[in-house]
Amino acid sequence: MGEFDLIKRFFERERSTQVGVALGIGDDCAVLQPAAGQQWLVSTDMLVEGRHFLSTVAPELLGHKALAVNLSDLAACGATPRAFTLALALPRADEAFLAGFARGLFALADAHGIALVGGDTTAGPLNICVTVMGECPQGQALLRSGARPGDDIYISGCLGDARLALEQFRGTLSLPGEDFAQVRLAMERPEPRVALGQALRGIASSAIDVSDGLAGDLGHVLVRSGVGAELDFERLPRSRWLAAQPAAVQQLCLLSGGDDYELVFTAPAAQREAVLAAAQASGTAVSRVGHISAEAGLRVLDGSGEKMALQLQSFDHFKA
Amino acid sequence: MGEFDLIKRFFERERSTQVGVALGIGDDCAVLQPAAGQQWLVSTDMLVEGRHFLSTVAPELLGHKALAVNLSDLAACGATPRAFTLALALPRADEAFLAGFARGLFALADAHGIALVGGDTTAGPLNICVTVMGECPQGQALLRSGARPGDDIYISGCLGDARLALEQFRGTLSLPGEDFAQVRLAMERPEPRVALGQALRGIASSAIDVSDGLAGDLGHVLVRSGVGAELDFERLPRSRWLAAQPAAVQQLCLLSGGDDYELVFTAPAAQREAVLAAAQASGTAVSRVGHISAEAGLRVLDGSGEKMALQLQSFDHFKA
Structure with missing residues (x-):
């Protein structure tokens, strides 16, 4: 071939007419x-084996994820997906891999009405680079x-399951089989919050998607906006599998997890009802988890409102 | 870092305002x-070491080429470059490499008024993926x-020097040092024909850039247009270094060379003066090398108008 x-x-x-x-x-x-x-x-976004996915992942899930992480960026900006390109370096033209990859990719593309409009294929170490384009009113x-x-701070869905799955793969913890299947799905088959992003146009004051961990990604919002924030740790949304873990694991997964592809966004307090309506209209759970303050920096508060002592680290591809 | x-x-x-x-x-x-x-x-376009560039290439030239091959696609469509994204997988954050790469990249970007608007960096085997965007009137x-x-068939600049350089690297031929320096520049520092592409709007009937070899790329035009073509081999534009090579080397480099990044385009005979004016206005040499015919397929004619017997092969990343 x-x-x-x-x-x-x-x-x-x-x-087809798109x-x-x-x-x-x-x-x-x-x-x-x-x-x-x-x-x-x-x-x-560029995905590299061993960095963004494990060699054990099913090709169909990889096709899904390669597009999902990009759609998540459109979601964070409230854009309507329109078109994407795909550049693919493959060690060899493996038909079973390609058939599965294309199936997962196009299933997600069709669900969001986005068309593959161009690309490039070459031989080389496995590498997937997707570029997405979407529209948004001026x-x-x-x-x-x-x-x-x-402003209030909100988070969609729940955080930390993808990291929990990664830690299981790394052997640092041991989940029961059925729980692992659930958190593994969070890692390998993230659902980009496209409908929520669009519903938040004109309501949210800022947004970002959580890909490198909440602390780091919310940190980008704080720096760009010239503000600080208080987060209520107990309010951070987590699955029952993560809630069953020791405190240190919960902190790691919730604050520095990575690969969540949930939206963290802010909105004026006057928009609380509008935020709930947007969440409902898009079928996405949303939790209010803190607020923006004038004082720079991020402070995470425990159940009694005390500042927690944390070593927060965001994922960085060129640091250990 | x-x-x-x-x-x-x-x-x-x-x-800056762009x-x-x-x-x-x-x-x-x-x-x-x-x-x-x-x-x-x-x-x-995605560039992989050992496939699209040699490990010996200077980082500055690699930065140039990564953008140049993409600008060449905009040129082939007659578009005005506006914005590009860069995704980069790097084995390590090597400052000398990055400084040189960025220098070459931005020098070409500035020359064409195109802005880097986004990207992604990750650790991994060296891989460069650029996506370009440009504008063109409706x-x-x-x-x-x-x-x-x-229609007449035209080619910009001259063909085959990049392949000549590659063959020297492969050791299949031996050029004098100064000639090698010239053809190596063709391989490592291609100039995308952006100004020519824009000048040909409303004049050319079709265009493509030559990246996989003239025969293969012109073949794409013929298939998409539902036509065939005759090429006059003697008219194919070539450098004096290539013209000094044996006939078989000239055939290989001119017809199946690859990495040329020249434009091959067609225009009605009534547009000959307009084509020359566009070439002049854009400061690009252009050669008329054949014509489109109704009979499918590509025929290459020798100096006496006889059909040459050729085994034409286009570059394919998944074939030997």
Whole structure:
């Protein structure tokens, strides 16, 4: 199977009319058709074996995740997904791998109405690079820079399960088989919060997706917005599997977990009802977990309102 | 040096007002601002060591080439470059490499007025994935599908020098030192024909950039357009270094060379003066090398108009 056969067989699909796409795969460039009054949002993520996924992952789940982590960036900005490109380095043209990968990729793409419009395939150590594009009405994108003192802080879904699964793979803890199956799903099949992001346009003051751990990612919002924050540790949303772990494991997974792909966002207190309505409309659980303050830095408070002593570390690809 | 320091130090630059870019690096997504009546064109290319570049290449040239091969796709569509993302997997955060890479990358970016608006960095086997975005007035993008019987076929610059350099690296031929320096530049520092592509809007009927060899890439145009072509072998533009090589080497390098990043395009005979004016306005040499015919397939003719017997092969990453 050659390069062009591979693209044709696994990645070219029947042309369909797709909002925002004038021309898809098959030319030097794809042609996008912006609608009047819309801005286009772009994000890119690269996945490397052993860093972003384990060699044991099912190809279908890998296809899902490669797109999911990118859709999560569109979600964090409140954008409507439109188009994506896929660049793929493969050690060899393995048909079973490619069939599974494409199945997982397109199932998620179809669920969000986003079209594969171009790409590149090459031989090389396994590497997956997806670039997503989405639309958002002029000036309505949710950004990291909009948090203001007094705003509430919210988190979608629950945090830490993906890290719990990773720690099990690493052998630092031992979960019962059925619990492990659940947290492994959180790690290998994250659901990007696209509908919630769109529902929060005009309501949230800032947003980011949690990919490197809550403390680090919320930290980006605080720096960009020039503010600080207090988080109530007990309010941080966690699964019953994580809630059953020792305090130190809970702290690690909730605050420095990584790979969560939940949204952390802020909104003025006057928007509490609107936030709940957005959560309901998008079918996504949302928890209010703290507030923004004028004093720089992040403070995590225990059940009695005391500042917890924590060593917070965000995931960094070039640090141990 | 951590991941975020690395981005800040080498890839974040002072914000400047850039046409089409509302928000650059630093959020979950970049925000692009389409102008009225414009379409956005997107392309992505992934570069892997040993496949697309040799380990001996200077980092500055690699930074140049990673963007150049992508700009070449925008050029082939006649688009004006606006924004690009960069995803980078690095074995380690090597400062000398990164400084050189960024220097080469931004020198070319600045020359074409294109802004780095987002990206991703991770540890892993060296891999560079660039996605470019450009603008083109509605319906004016040059596509592979527009060639019509009777159209002339043109090529920019000259073909085959990059392949000549590769063959020298492989040890299959031996060029004098100064000649090698010249052809090595063609391989390591290709100049994307962006100005020519834009000048050909409304003049050329189809275009593609030559990255996998003329025969293969022109073949894509023929298939998409439902036509065939005759090429005059003697008219194929070649450097004096290539012209000094045996006939078999010239055939290989001109027809199946790869890595040329020249444009091959078609235009109705009535546009000959307009093509020359576009070439002149963009400061790019252009050669008329054949014509499109109704009969499918590509025929290469020798000096006396006889069909040459050739075994043409396009570069394929998954074939020997």
